[in-house]
Amino acid sequence: MQTGAWALAWGAVGWTAGLILGRTATVPRASGLLVVLAGIALGLLLTLVRRPLVPALVLGAAGLGLLRMSFHASPLHTPLPAPVVPVDMVVRAGPAEQVGGLWRLTGRVEASTGEVPGWGQQVLVYLQAPPEGVKEGRWPPVQRGDRLYLSGRLERLPEGEVGRALTRQGIVGVLRLPKAYLVEAGGKGLLGAVERFRWRLALTLRRALPQPEAGLGQALLLGLRGDMLPEELEAFRQAGTAHLLAVSGLHVALVLGILDALTAVALGRRPWAVVVPLVGIWGYGLLTGLGAPVVRAGIMGSMALASRALGRPWAPLSALSITVGVMAGLSPDLLGQVAFQLSVAGMAGLVALGPRLNALLRRLTGRWEKGRPWLSALVGSTAYSLGASLGAVPLSALTFERLPLLGVVGTLVSLPLLTPALVLTGATALLGTVWEPAGWAGGWIAWVSLACLRLPSAWLGGMEWAAPRLQGIGPWVWGFYGFLALAWGWPFLRETLPQWIGGRPLAFQWAFPLLAGATALAWASALQVPPPRLTLEAFPNGSWVLVGPKGQTVVATVGSDPRPVLKAVGRALPFWERRVALLLVPTSYGLTAGQEVLRRYRVEKVVAVSSAESIPRFVPLQKGVWAELGGGLWLAVEEETPRPSFRILWGRVVWAVQGASWAQRDEGVSLALAWERGAQSMVPVARAGDQEWVAPPGGALQVTADQERMWVRVQAGVP
Template sequence: MAEQRRLALWLPVGLGLGIAWYFRLRHEPGTPGGLAGAGIAVLGLGWIAWRPYALAPRVFGGGAATLALGFLAAFWATHRQPPLPDLPARATIVTGRIVAVALLPADGPSVRRLDLADAVLDDPLDSGMPPLRRILRVRLRADDPLVPVPGMVVRVRALLRPPAPPSLPGGPDRQRRAYFDGTAGGGMALGRAQALGPVPGASSLEGLRERVSAHILHVLPGAAGGVATAVLTGSAVGMKQADRDAFADAGLAHLLAVAGLHLGIVMGVSVAVVRLLLACSEWVTLYWPCRSIAAIAGLAAGILYVGLTGAHLPALRSLTMAALVVVAMVTGRRALSLRGLAVGAILLLLTGPADLLEAPLQMSLAAVMALAAGAEVTRPLFARLIEQPGWWRRALRHIAHLAQASLLAGGATVPVVMAHFGTLQPWFVLANLLAVPLMAMWVLPLGLLSLLLMPWGAEAMALVPMGWGIGLILDLARMVSGWPAARLAVPAMPGWGLAIWLLGLCWLCLWAGRWRWWGVGPMVLALAVPFLVVRPDLLLSPDGRTVAVRDGAVLRVGPRPGGERLVEDDWRQALALPIAPGGIMTCRDGVCLRDAPAAGCAGMVLLITLVPDDAGCPGVRMLDTLTTWKSGAQAVFLRSGGPLVVSDRDWRGARPWVLAPGQHGMPVLPLAQRE
């Protein structure tokens, strides 16, 4: 009863649990499942309408209704997506309209990737087929002279591939990500692209972005220019891989990705400048709502900044949350509050349920929730620092605010990073404590000033000192990345372990009473989960051509290490083991690996063969290319009672984003003839 005013904060948690419940199913629920979810939602809401002031309907009826609504949101989002198409296995001619152009980071010449809509495949099997309903992402050759712009129709010979299946059961699901992103797959151009028809001019925004990048790199060549381009245009192609790795190892990779931090700084600086300018007039200060005007001006600056940096999905999510903050400021409500976060989270979950399973949304919601709850608890303490005299108290308050933000936001997202990236940066708090103030007080404000000075050709006045600040951040990232244990590899956390952490974090942050501390127990347990779960002993790739054996503290890959970089990277990240040079072991605990015909079958329990048409051994279970063709990647756990084999199809089940055997999608059938 004492916490009933905070029950509304649990609405997005219920939605998230319903969404997670839907995605954990092994089979599609179909229409009966959707109707059952709708019935539960109606009954729960009806119970609340019948007894609106009773606690039981609000807790149990509301909980059931939010679970069902989350389930229905995921169900609806899944069934309104077009199916993944069956792409040709051989090279084909692709004709499509460019909707986006991306520069891929590379140490050598930059490579452009085209997003093609309404793509038509010109080969004998696909002749006469309708255009694809999904986006094709084609990577051009580095020596291609074409200057692509959105709206251009291009024709290119390319080798296409569907979204890659998981490299191991429970691994990153790129097929599900592509299914909800609206992409059909990708490929690499084998020849030079050809523009068809009149070439449209670059869009005003695209051209502006390119001109801004050119001005920045002219004034700030090298690594400093790459960082400046990343934070002002959203493209980090000017940075070397070594510098990007240094940022990642120091826990500062988020400084290169335009998201909530950058948007908050841009909007905060804009609000402060507009408020200061309005305060210069006594009449305006007395008669105009300066606070609301400054907040709206900050939102406008944020919208322009998101558009300039490419309007990526994380930035759009952050802009949604920022718009809610501005609405709270204009209406006189508290800007940073858990109720505002709950409203924003509900909007994000209902509009993009599948994003709940991805790292950006999980990190954003966990960090903002920890910041809002921490501000709620420490607000009286900081208020006392302001009330007491002494300039040093105000300085101490600002330092404490920065330390609190780095500790809370970074600590809340540590398990998310462990689950999705398999790494842990122990020095991230110290690195962010120094780098974030530099970015907020020095780098980005000067970057915004340089954008205002570019029309007059005076951008160097701001870009040069901006480069000094970027140099300090670069030196800090390189120094911290060189410290002992700067980046630790940890075994990938399973999904249920991450769910335990997030639920414990919600319990700690959303309640106000002493029982909120009960959430610390599950959080501690979740941190130990990666080191307690049993890791597979053998892994077989989705195409059945590469196998890995866990041999002590190393991972042995064969028959040719380095042949499948993506698969091997996933294996190394999931098991937190380096790949050892040399061959793989032949037999272990009755499980044998065969990359050439062999005669001995005595004592063999399981045979993993990389040889097509291998006859195998009578009475011995065999994993080969046919097995992976049917059920995807394989993981083998060696136990005393015999080996346990888990396949990717066992793990994911039969869902719309799981491609059929052989990793083929839905045929692109022609339209029926009109009668």
């Protein structure tokens, strides 16, 4: 590997680690800058002692990752206040998929009549085709980019595996069979044309193939799984072969291999010939929707082709680290997507563990491989499949709480059948699009390959013990990954550590572990310092915890279970801080949780309110949100700017809020507090007539940082 690529790969590792740390923990912006400065200082020190600069490079890149995350604000995911919420909203449609007689899509909310869902949040929608799309003869009648007006009942996400998966995708609720009207047609430009061509191919497969092979062919070739029967999907999940149905790096690699082989036969190995497979893999990715795994595989494939064209060595592990760093830096929310995590974990296992497992198995089977090329191919496939499984299966088991014991077996049996099935299905779709009788003829051959591909998963998935359910395996999974990392890096550590430490004086050998431990403890303590902005954690029952830039803490408890509130306080405050500035507790309900806070923390002021409804609730200040405040009063957000404006409908102004300072008082409804959370704004709203406690309690609520002061204009009016 060349020095530049090697350094870039290590920098990408540190950058990604900083992004992950900044996403999972609330790290002050100054801490990221300190980490960068520490990396520079360490680099100078290593230069003086003539040591490799890798630790300094990783540390400095991690600091840059922390700084990147300090400027990123993930969308707020506010839970629904009730199991079913009537809504009227306008959404921007994502890619639609036909499921039976309905269309399933994910819509990003642009305006709604309630506080939830707010602007920018996502909902899962099952709807019949809008009449406007049907009248115009559009196919599909719902296309990416359509603006839809939807009126119906938004439901909470289901419990269990499905609900958790939807939550990780940023979806806040499910809207089934709403009244739907097409406000503005999308599907324009290149993406729209590609989407329509994708559906033409899907229709061709539906005409040329019977079920269930038609649904399987659409899933394999186009990533459309809506036509597959639920029992078929469950069989693939149970057998551990569901990854074959999701268009991912495996499919892109097959397309790349096929196009590369055809190009080599037609054009030879000329450097410029890599353009053909390069265009092919990105065209296929565009056709299937450019999901995160496809983009990851496309970038790595492009780097491999570029390396070959330039005559440079190809280092897949370095390419993977650089690819992940680039993608996560451009879109940090990718780090929370399960598909992206599994794709990266599987590829890391493939390129890091696959070669070593291959060498180990060949030492065991070498005497039998001579003259048996099929055995050599089987050993190689087993080694690399096992490496990918060791990387991805533990994370999959942690996420979906099931362990596919036969996943490696099912994958090994299915892989030889996948390539002909993909090629024949693609040929059938293309021929049938040009001339329908040709598609029917091709469908006879494609049906055989798809039927054979179904058999292993159907047989293995029928075994009840094939994928046992697991819970609470988080520590075991991360311990397993730690063991894999140690086993992979052990040869390097065994060679370098004795050389680095052994030649040092005895005092250094004793002092180094102590200093390293003290440094780690100091950094852990520094990262616990609250950031110079307000942080909020709210719970569905109405409880919330608010921590100010100087550590002032406001706790509102509702209900009898104190554990969520105590956990939030412990996570938000440094471990040495035991002070709470203000505790809000209803006298009729929630005393148990409030008493537990009093036992564990030093509370400066306790304010008792009449009921749980008197506790302020939080409304996101985003464009398009209408919030009912109670008593016939409504809050409407008119614009989304650093200085948002609001109007109170059917009521009178109570507070005009400047940052978190009290500017004006009247009677009626109160806007108690307003602040910024990343790029989002929030406001807690209390009901009319329950504002006795709102008077500033000794300045405890004066917590908004001066440099983040926000002006809010509140005015009366009727829509």
